[in-house]
Amino acid sequence: MCGRMVQSKSPKNLQAILNFKDNPEMSFTPRYNIAPTAEIIAVRQKEEERELSYFHWGLIPMWARDRNFSTQTFNARSETLAEKASFKEAFKRRRCLIPVDGFYEWQQGPSSKNKVPFYFQKESEEPIVFAGLWEFWRDANNPEAPPIESCTIVTTAANSFMQSFHHRMPVMLAKEDWQLWLDPNFEDIATLERLLKPRESLSISAHPVSSAVGNTRNDSPDMTKPIASQPSLF
DNA sequence: CCAGACGTTGTT
DNA sequence: GTCTGG
DNA sequence: CCAGACGTTGTT
DNA sequence: GTCTGG
Numbered sequence: 001m002c003g004r005m006v007q008s009k010s011p012k013n014l015q016a017i018l019n020f021k022d023n024p025e026m027s028f029t030p031r032y033n034i035a036p037t038a039e040i041i042a043v044r045q046k047e048e049e050r051e052l053s054y055f056h057w058g059l060i061p062m063w064a065r066d067r068n069f070s071t072q073t074f075n076a077r078s079e080t081l082a083e084k085a086s087f088k089e090a091f092k093r094r095r096c097l098i099p100v101d102g103f104y105e106w107q108q109g110p111s112s113k114n115k116v117p118f119y120f121q122k123e124s125e126e127p128i129v130f131a132g133l134w135e136f137w138r139d140a141n142n143p144e145a146p147p148i149e150s151c152t153i154v155t156t157a158a159n160s161f162m163q164s165f166h167h168r169m170p171v172m173l174a175k176e177d178w179q180l181w182l183d184p185n186f187e188d189i190a191t192l193e194r195l196l197k198p199r200e201s202l203s204i205s206a207h208p209v210s211s212a213v214g215n216t217r218n219d220s221p222d223m224t225k226p227i228a229s230q231p232s233l234f
Numbered sequence: 235c236c237a238g239a240c241g242t243t244g245t246t
Numbered sequence: 247g248t249c250t251g252g
Numbered sequence: 253c254c255a256g257a258c259g260t261t262g263t264t
Numbered sequence: 265g266t267c268t269g270g
Contacts, residue, residue, distance in 0.1 A: 004253045117254095
């Protein structure tokens, strides 16, 4: 769950909601069809301030031999964050918020070769804020190279709305939980885990979109536009 | 003890 | 680095 | 997540 | 079928 998403709102736009510090250095390109291993923006706590920066989507633990590890860690199950070697350190000290316009999900059709992509977004114009973890990694084979900062999106059981599409969904945090999730000094695992339970009141809408979204070369606002849910027979 | 994996999704 | 399997 | 490749020898 | 690239 959650392997394709949209980040088109400018940092300036997001800053009003997420209160990170200005970073005039950062260049931003709106994207409408982001896949795992791409660079995505996320917010983390840096000392007293929040910081927005780019992260490689797919968490690379410090001990990983190569970055290819990240192809299997673009999601992290909330139920086992505290146990899994790949995530437990980041869960304790390196949590982040991942603001998105929305995300895509493929609903399984009647036959196994028949998947329909849907776009999910907030019913309001607000961004959805995913719970994420981040990590930094140095390539032992290339110590000269700059370290890579990577991240993952935490998933949970689908709520009743998402259930009709999928049995999992990304954790979408309520605004009042953002501060606690970001705080690296907060280490009460039980309290953090409570934030990751599926919430019913998410105000998410869904509509089917063009199958063109399947190909990551297609990256335009058209990807998010509704199409008729059933192809006409005549 | 050392060696080798370390992950998710979905599907069977 | 840390856990699991042998 | 989906789309697309998936191999060798030898020569440039 | 399974891995890699986007």
